[in-house]
Amino acid sequence: MGIDELIKLHRTNQKLSMNALAKKADIAQSGLSDIEAGKRQPTFDLLEKIVRALNLTWSEFFQEAKPDISPELRNLLNNARELTPEQVEALNRLIRSMANQSAKN
Numbered sequence: 856m857g858i859d860e861l862i863k864l865h866r867t868n869q870k871l872s873m874n875a876l877a878k879k880a881d882i883a884q885s886g887l888s889d890i891e892a893g894k895r896q897p898t899f900d901l902l903e904k905i906v907r908a909l910n911l912t913w914s915e916f917f918q919e920a921k922p923d924i925s926p927e928l929r930n931l932l933n934n935a936r937e938l939t940p941e942q943v944e945a946l947n948r949l950i951r952s953m954a955n956q957s958a959k960n
Contacts, residue, residue: 871909880907882901
């Protein structure tokens with residue numbers, strides 16, 4: 856799968872319009888359109904902007920997107936990367952508690 860196809864796959868899996876992704880990446884929508892259409896190849900810096908705007912790591916970008924991970928869950932995971940180990944454990948306890956409450960209802 857080419858870079859153009861990967862960008863489009865991740866963008867559509869996240870339900871982003873081309874215009875929305877271009878704005879998030881701070882690039883011209885016409886440039887993104889040309890890249891997705893395979894008319895031009897992005898520079899490394901431009902691709903890095905796109906990958907960051909998609910809230911993906913490089914390894915996630917080069918894997919085919921997994922449709923079972925919603926943009927909201929991906930955002931949660933990205934935010935959790937910035938937490939201390941103690942904060943991650945507290946977040947896990949909160950999530951387990953919320954899941955237990957849902958199961959009881």
